[in-house]
Amino acid sequence: MNSRWLQKAVAIGATTACVLALGSTAAIASPVSIDNSFPDAVPSWANTANDQGITADDTTVEGEIYLPLRDKAGAEALATAVSTPGNPGFKKWLTPDAWIKRFAPSQQDSDKVVGQLKAQGFSITAVPQSRLYVVFRGTATQMSAAFNTTLHNYNFKGSTLVGPSSVPRVAPAIAPLVQGLSIDQGRLNTKPTNRTAGDFEESDPSAGIGTDQARPKPKPSAECSNYYNEHQDSLPEAYGKTAFSTFGCGYTPSQVRSAYGLPNDPAGKKLFGGAGQTVAIIDAYASPSMLADINRYSKDNGLPAMDSKSYREIVPTPAEFSDQANCQFPSGWQGEQSLDVDSVHATAPQANILYVGGFNCGGGLDVAMSKILDGKLANIVSNSYGNVGEALPQDVIDGTVNIHLQAAGEGIGLYFSSGDNGDQAAKLGYPSPDFPASSPWVTSVGGTSLEVDRAGNYLFETGWGNRLDKVISNPDGSTAYESPAPGQRQGGGAGGGVSAVFDQPAYQKGVVPDSLAKGHRVSPDIASLADPYTGMLIGLSPIVDDETLQTGDYLTESIGGTSLATPLAAGQAAVAQQISGNVFGFANPALYKLSKLVPSVFTDVQPPKTPVALAYTSAASGNKYLNTLDQDTSLKTAKGYDDVTGLGSVNFKLALFAGLVSR
Structure with missing residues (x-):
């Protein structure tokens, strides 16, 4: 770690110690019933x-x-x-x-x-x-x-x-x-809240998905790329180009750490990896093979092995699992648990991980959270799940916010994924950020598309929002796009936007543009890698029978979504706490104050000067697409704060400053 960074950070920390209180915010809460109706x-x-x-x-x-x-x-x-x-x-x-x-x-x-x-x-x-x-x-x-x-x-x-x-x-x-x-x-x-490349095709009859279960998968016309422009593919002309880098194979932990600048000890003797910290993870149900899977993943990626002390679980028995059909079964959550554990271990390889599973995806998640808070089993909690916008009864929102207040009062930071469906207008008919990420008492994590070079160095980021344009064949044998670029197929994008439930928290005032907030809470707060077309590799032994929880052979796959961004950010918070020797607790007031004092320590994700696109060939349908990045529904990246990436992308330089600000 460069000593000049350390000197600057100490100065910032001293300055911040003089900052006055930011004030408080509250949900538009319902009072206790004065009669018996609700x-x-x-x-x-x-x-x-x-x-x-x-x-x-x-x-x-x-x-x-x-x-x-x-x-x-x-x-x-x-x-x-x-x-x-x-x-x-x-x-x-x-x-x-x-x-x-x-x-x-x-x-x-x-x-x-x-x-x-x-x-x-x-x-x-x-x-x-x-x-x-x-x-x-x-x-x-x-x-x-x-x-x-x-x-x-x-x-x-x-x-x-x-x-x-x-x-x-x-x-x-x-x-x-x-x-x-x-x-x-x-x-x-x-x-x-996770995504894989090509999942938008599931609802697209023209993609050929499900028309012939026995049909062999076609070989993509070009290989995926391990780094930007490792491989290129030819597509019809768009944005003045006919050759585009192919979509990502999924980054390894070392590439993610390199891109986000994982710092070393000033003497170069010790890796800062979150030693002495515990990150809790909450999802529904529990993978029967998680410890074995994380150790296989660690061995393949040069990470420290985990044992019953460094990786612990508090989970219901399979007999206690409930509402499985509504909640997408244990197999539907296993990939999420694997993604969360792998991502935290990738960014904070020396931190302890506590996984707490819910008996379902409803009240079970509240119970899992309370087990952590009531025992203060961790001071960083990663939550990669969310509702469809804020389309919940106000009673549920108010009751959940009480849990968030408990966490903040105890010095526990809750990190929630901002969502994977942009502004949710396609599902709700109106724009809405996802709850619980829209709560003013949690840190909402948005998403980016990240590109690195051959050596794993950071090249650039855009806001995560995939717009795909299908390549079609003309009668004369030439090819074209089915619609003008960037196309009409939304392939996922970071959630965010203006809350209809919560007033603007004091910490967002003066940072979030008034023209955007209009007096309300805006999500997200920060961002990290989320785009499944640039994603990260994870490993798991997939559940093949939800009744017996039998698992298949271990495999690796690339995955994305703000489910990836959130545990990456939680792991970075663990490293920052190790570096600074301080606990953050609820980090938003310090993060927003830091953005005013030293905005350059955030990677401000702005619209690219010229459109950035990747070539994608579906291994399921054989269709080819132009994938234009930074196309997140009505949400837009901008200079400074925006409703796709918040204050910006987090990195380990930021982690150092944030840690010292928290003194």
């Missing part, structure tokens, strides 16, 4: 236009009751103070026991809610030590009777979800103790 428990999609009729009586449904904080304003003030450089309360975090004692609902109130639910015939799935919520299960008949409504099936963008057909009511005896209620299956729409 109108904010009705999802926006539970309407007449989407109604498919009454839910079958014996359908099992998960519910969750959220209890109010004893002093929400105080919890917000604490979260702000402990996270804001220059505030007298900076880094004076509470222990889990102290936070629970000061802010959590009382044991007596929690017991009353649990007792009422049991009396109504529900089974209690979980009550965390913090008592912030109760997860329970029952049949549709039980739910309808207990909450004075009728559950119906609703069509939500092609999925059938269960929800209340009228405003639900809780028993009057516990109504004053309840902040919010969830008795719909919308939360089971939470999915991993």
Whole structure:
């Protein structure tokens, strides 16, 4: 590490220590019910236009009751103070026991809610030590009777979800103790936010996917590239060119570390790899082969082996897995878990990893988070999942934000992926950032397309947004594009945009343009590699039977999405904490303040001066495409802050500065 960087960083840290408090922000929260009705428990999609009729009586449904904080304003003030450089309360975090004692609902109130639910015939799935919520299960008949409504099936963008057909009511005896209620299956729409090259073809009949299961896969006309322009392919003319670098094979951990400038010890004797740090990862379910897979991956990529001390799991038993069909089964989450573990280990090879699995993709994820927070098992938590925009009942959003406030008050940084479907307008009919990434109390991680040279050095980044134009054959044998470049096929892009739920947090004021924010929270905050066409290699032994959890042979594949960007950023945070000897906690106030003081330490991802495109040949269909980068729906990269990459791409130079700012 260059000593001049260190001297500058120390100076910045000293300057930042004089910064005044940034203030606080709050969700537009629902008050505790003054009667026993909960109108904010009705999802926006539970309407007449989407109604498919009454839910079958014996359908099992998960519910969750959220209890109010004893002093929400105080919890917000604490979260702000402990996270804001220059505030007298900076880094004076509470222990889990102290936070629970000061802010959590009382044991007596929690017991009353649990007792009422049991009396109504529900089974209690979980009550965390913090008592912030109760997860329970029952049949549709039980739910309808207990909450004075009728559950119906609703069509939500092609999925059938269960929800209340009228405003639900809780028993009057516990109504004053309840902040919010969830008795719909919308939360089971939470999915991993990862992408692979060519997955846009699945809904494209012209691509040939699924037309002939036995059809052999054609060989691509040009090899993928291990670095920019390693291989080129000829395409019809676009942007004044006919030869384009082929899409990426997927970077190795050493390429990612090199591109983002992993620093060495000043004496060159020791790698900074997050030693002494623990990064927690949350996903649904659990891979049965994760430890063996990460060690195979480590051996192949020159990373340290992991054991039962450096890699630990807190996971439900397979018998406890629930809602598997709605949640895409354990096999649907295994790739996410492998991606997260591999990515953290790639960027922080000396850090410990704790994987905590949810029993489903709904309340199970809350329970997994609470296990970490209630025991403070880590101070960095990577979360590579999200909902479809903010299309959740306000009760669910408010209850989830209470969990985020607990994390911030305890000095735990929550990193959430911003999403993989751009502004979500294609699914929702209107633009929206994804929740939980849009919460003002978490760090939202957006995505970039990253290119490196032969030696693994950083070349350039663009905002992640793939627009693909199919190459077609003309009657005379020549080729052309099916539409003018960049084409009409959206192949994924980083989530982000302006929240319709949260006011602008004080830390974003003066950094996020007023013309963009208009007084609201904007996502993301930072960004890292996410484009599946430049992605990263991961390894896993895929689950081939979701009932027995039998796995197949170990394989490697390239994958992307903000599911990749988030654990990469979490690993970088672990290294930064090691370098500085400081814990960040909730990092946003320090990051935004740093962007004002030394904006150059962020890699500002701006629109390329001339369009950048890659050649892509699908191994599934044989179709060839021009893939133009930085085409993320209505979201646009710009100089300074933007709603694709936030403050910019993170790197280890930034990690050094951010660590010292956090003193």
